[in-house]
Amino acid sequence: MTQKVGELTALSDDSLQKLIREYRAIDMTSLTPNEKGFQEFIDSNIDDYNFDMDRDENMNPYQKLSKYILKKYFRAINPETEIAFVSGVNLAVFLAIASTVKDGDSVIVFEPFTSNLKTAVELCGARPVYIPLRAPDFRIDWCEVQRAINATTKLMVISSPHLLTGQTLTAEDFEELQRLINGTKIKLILNESxxxxGYRSSEGTSVNFYPRLCQVTYRIGSLNIPVALNDSEIAYCIAPEPLMGAYKNIHSAITSNPNLNRAEDFINILSAEIEGHMLADFLDENYKLLLETLKDSKLIPVKQSAGYMVMLGYKGYADIRDVEMVEKLIVEKGVGLLPLSGFYHDRQCHRYLAMNITVPRDEFKEALSRLASL
Structure with a gap:
């Protein structure tokens, strides 16, 4: 039976996908880059990129990643004691949480979040303390962070660039962060997957440029996301040896290493494009097209500087819940987007939707055309 508009009271992943299929809507809800859309971009721009990969057979993946980090961030890391390869970003983050907290501790978590940090923190016996990123620019309010810190605070989990909002920590953010944790025993998880x-206009930076912060940080990165290859989820964790010891012990107790041959393939691709990654160029181009197409629309894009998910505000269009707005766009416009409320622990509606901008070009242009007519 056809779903009637307004019938949904909540939107699970299954019901959202069912509705998208029923109305044959353009699906822009994936939380991973679209391989087909990215490959299409590569095929059209292949002559503009250097594919001279580093195939040094005398270096293992740990050494190659260490070399890549040194070249990109001017930071030397020990490939034997400060790197772990893990099967996916979510697992890499969980291992860092499990290595750091115990019963009675609290962990500062910023919302919206995409991995289930609530469950991960609570499994380790700790309590999540939620701090929302402040709309409309979705930046961290460091005054609120300072108020949230107390004697039980042992860990802070930060994503930069942020998957949903595309916001990246600036030098000023890192200076505030360093000031806040100075003199404390708080550890950091920086998800920099x-x-x-980053877009060409990005002013963001990395924790790798802050030696004092690096001493208390688990820095999580991804090898498959930057090259839009989803056949193998391979993440890595970089941390100083005192932190990495416990991390590796827990990792070895619950799982094995991912495919290191595949990890090496991904590192080779990244190293070949260190002066300008293809996916970043693709995203920058699509984000500019989105801004131009929707400039007169009732959907207002959030200003951001990185990533393949783009936030759209609709407060000026309708005073309805985001799940209702998603349903309306699927049924009436044939475009499937994500409700932001699904990424808050209390499912609170903030009247923002998220869209994946890596779908193939024709689908992307058609979806934007439909949304622009709103």
Whole structure:
């Protein structure tokens, strides 16, 4: 039976996908880059890129990643004691949480978040303390962070660039962060799995440039996300040896290493494009097209500097819940987007939607055309 508009009271992943299929809507809800759309871009621009990969057979993946980090961030890391390869970003983050907290501790978590940090923190016996990123620019309010810190605070989990909002920590953010944790025993998890996906206008920076912060940080990166290859989820964690010891012990107790041959393939691709990654160029081009197409629309894009998910505000269009707005766009416009409320622990509606901008070009242009007519 056809779903009637307004019938949904909540939108699970299954019901959202069912509705998209029923109305044959353009699906822009994936939380991973679209391989087909990216490959299409590569085929059209292949002559503009250097594919001279580093195939040094005398270096293992740990040494190659260390070399890549040194070249990109001017930071030397020990490939034997400060790197771990893990099967996916979510697992890499969980291992860092499990290595750091115990019963009675609290962990500062910023919302919206895409991995289930609530469950991960609570499994380790700790309590999540939620701090929302402040709309409309979705930046961190450091005054609110300072108020949230107390004697039980042992860890802070930060994503930069942020998967959903595309915001990246600036030098000023890192200076505030360093000031806040100075003199404390708070550890940091910096999820920088999209660090290679900054737009040309990005002013963001990395924790790798802050030696004092690096001493208390688990820095999480991704090898497959920056090259839009989803056949193998391979992440890595970089941390100083005192932190990495516990991390590796827990990792070895619950799982094995991912395919290191595949990890080496991904590192080779990244190293070949260190002066300008293809996916970042693709995203920059699509984001500019989105801004131009929707400039007179009732959907207002959030200003951001990185990533393949783009936030759209609709407060000026309708005073309805985001799940209702998603349903309306699927049924009436044939475009499937994500409700932001699904990424808050209390499912609170903030009247923003998220869209993946890596779908193939014709689908992307058609979806934008439909949304622009709103």
């Amino acid at each position: 999209m660090a290679e996906l």
